[in-house]
Amino acid sequence: MTKWWRDAVVYQIYVRSFADGDGDGVGDLAGIRDRLPHLVDLGVDAVWLTPFYPSPMADGGYDVADYCDVDPLFGSLADFDALLAQAHELGLRVIVDVVPNHTSDEHPWFVEALAAAPGDPARERYLFRDGRGEHGELPPNDWESVFGGPAWTRVADGQWYLHLFDPRQPDLNWRNPQVRESFRKVLEFWLDRGVDGFRIDVAHGMIKHPDLPDTGLDGQISLLGRGELPYFDQDEVHDIYRDWRQLFDSYEGTRIGVAEAWASTSERLARYVRPDELHQAFNFALLEVPWSAPDFRRVVEESLATTAAVGATTTWVLGNHDVQRPVTRYGGGELGLRRARAAALFSFALPGAVYVYQGEELGLPEVLELPDEARQDPIWKRSGGTDPGRDGCRVPMPWSGDEPPFGFSTGKSWLPAPAEWASATVAAQARTEGSVLRTYRDALALRRAHPALGDGELEWLDAPEGVLVFRRGADFVCATNFGAEPVSLDLPGGLLCRSDAATSWDGVLPGATTVWLGRINQESA
Template sequence: MSNWWRDAVVYQVYVRSFADGDGDGIGDLAGIRDRLPHLVSLGADAVWLTPFYPSPMADGGYDVADYCGVDPTFGSLADFDALLARAHELGLRVLVDIVPNHTSDEHPWFVEALAAAPGEPARERYLFRDGRGERGELPPNDWESIFGGPAWTRLPDGQWYLHLFDPRQPDLNWRNPLVRADFRKVLKFWLDRGVDGFRIDVAHGMIKHPDLPDTGLDEQISLLGRGELPYFDQDEVHEIYRDWRQLFDSYRGERIGVAEAWASTSERLARYVRPDELHQAFNFALLEAPWSAAEFRKVVAESLATTAEVGATTTWVLGNHDVQRPVTRYGGGELGERRARAAALFSFALPGSVYVYQGEELGLPEVLDLPDEVRQDPIWKRSGGTDPGRDGCRVPMPWSGDRPPFGFSAGESWLPAPEEWATATVAAQESTPSSVLRTYRDALALRREHPALGDGELEWVDAPEDVLVFRRGSDFLCATNFGTEDVALDLPGRLLCRSDAATSWDGVLPGATAVWLGKIHEESA
């Protein structure tokens, strides 16, 4: 067994925004297939595709109307098969997004449930309840939607249904054995086509407390939270993943499951990756950490310790399609880019697996000034325009040229790219030795080649305040300066890579910079 996932570099493609093959301004499967060589040259081992299933797109495809098809916006099943075949030819594994917590309100199961009377079996696939109050006019409990507003919607017949996200995303009832059996069929459909695994959306949310008790919260909840809630991280959810693991293991080729899970503690998160459950769980702790040596070290130490207890690997994530891009999160502008580059090298050197969200390798910032009329995120709509939502990190990839949409599409892109991205395109950065792209490629090539990197152990080395230094094996050091001032370090070794793309090492580490050193001899350490 290779256990390939333990140190894989996985590249996340937001399907709508990666590459447009048919010129309609929206990314699609054919466009992705044509751009797969970019992932190979970057150094990725696998690609994770966000949902491409038939959907009314109330939430960018995370409202699925058919789990075994392809939305015409993105192509056809034949296009998917062609993409999968090409990826495998290039040595890339393919993970697809599965959305088991909820369906679209246009899914046949929910259409059937709405046509059924209260109490009929069709409604048991979802969470329908009578309301509170004298005439049932109040929601069954105080739960709120992640996207804002109540998590319950009332039907004309008087019953309410639960939706932790948009009203057009009704939550499934995973205590119903029919739901579990249907999803097993969905997983088999894609496994039989040859996919290498699944990223499981809201993996911690499928089981709700049977009593549906009030939370007592008086503030808006967030998906990116660690509170103990009666609809997240319930113990019974692990029964589902033990069953799924048996299914994955019945296929050849090491098929995997990756949980998008939030838990109140690192210990509870580690439960998702016990030996008989899933292979990976997204570790968002580094993504959440402020730019601080102390905070980064705390996250790394705690994450490695808790996953080691269950014999699992750790994943490192700095961004995705749901959060503000690292460059902007770390301060924006030149400072934000320097910090984002340093954070990338820091994370690439850690034990475990790395996830890279499309555009991070270009140092793209969050687009903060999108016109209101083009925004599509339900968070923007449900907040009445007070929360900008997630569209700013979903602006299409810039590939080439000096004018938007920069080679993404032959037509006008569904979200407009900023004019200043002309210098951030893949083509522009390929010809610039000091670019973010070239730094990513160099670092990921070294990561693949260096025997000390990937899975394994880490040893911290004493360092000045605001600096973190760790050793991998006897022949690799990573040093990162989280401060603003240059720091002189007495570290042995030859320069392998720098986040600021400088080509020499004199022992002085600038602020917001990471370096990799190799060829270290024990007697000089």
């Protein structure tokens, strides 16, 4: 059985924003199929598709009304089958998103639950409770929604239902056998179609403490937090994944599960990837640390140690559809871009698997100046416009041309792209020596070709303050300067790749730059 996931490069496609095949301004499956050659040229091994299921789109498709079909906005099941077949023909594996923590409020189960009386079995698929107070007028506990405001909404008969996210995303009760059995059938539906794995949304949230106790918190919670909470990372959640792993292993080929999980410690996170559970868990540690050598080294050491303890691989993630883009997070402008390029090469050289969010290969920044009327993120709406939400990292991909929407669509794109992206399109960067895109292509080609890269071990080498240097095998060294000033380094090997536009190596490493040094032994490659 191959273990391709241990060092795969996986490209995340935010379906609404990747490519529009029918001109309605929203990305779709046909558009993705047309752009698969870009991913082959980039050098990735697999793609992860965000939800494309029937949905009222209260949260960009993460509110699912039917788990076994395609929303007409994105195409049809025939379009999905064609996309999957072509991806496989091109050597790309396909991972799809599954959203098991909650459904849409338009899911037939929730419609049935609202029509039923308190205590009816239809309500047992969700978390309905009586309220507190003399007349049940207060929520059952003090839990808050990740999107802001209370995590409980009252229905006409007086009961309350739990939603850790938007009120239109009621949480499922995973202690209910019917819920577990139904989701197993959902997984089988897509496995039978040939998908290579699942990214599991809010994988740490499916089991809540049975007593639903108060948290005692008085501040807004965050999905990206590490606090110990009665609705996240409960021990019983691992029973679900042991069952799912048996299902994955019963299929030919290697089908994988990837957890979007947050835990209070790295050790608890590693429990999701024990040998009888999931194959990967997103390691968001690099998303949480500032641009500094000590912080990056601490994250790498801790991440590798905890996954090694359970025999798993580590994943490296610099961005996704829920967080500010690295270029902006690292300072914005030319400095932020240099740092983002350097961070990418640093992460590509680490042991384990890598996730690339669409647009990172173009060095796209966060779009901070979106018109209020264009914003669609429920975080923006529920915060009363005080939190800009996540739309800024979801602006559609620029493919070609000099004016928005830069080849993304023949119509008006669902979010507007900045005019200055004309120089950042795939077409413009493909013909520009030293562009971010060409650097990504070169680095990922080397990563695939070099026998020391991917899965394996890492050895730190001595380095000046503000610089990290590590060796992979006998013929590869990665050096990153996190400082602002150039540093002279005495390192072996010739230049393989560097994050800036330079093409030679004289032993001087500029600030915010990563270099790969060594050689490729053709006999062992």
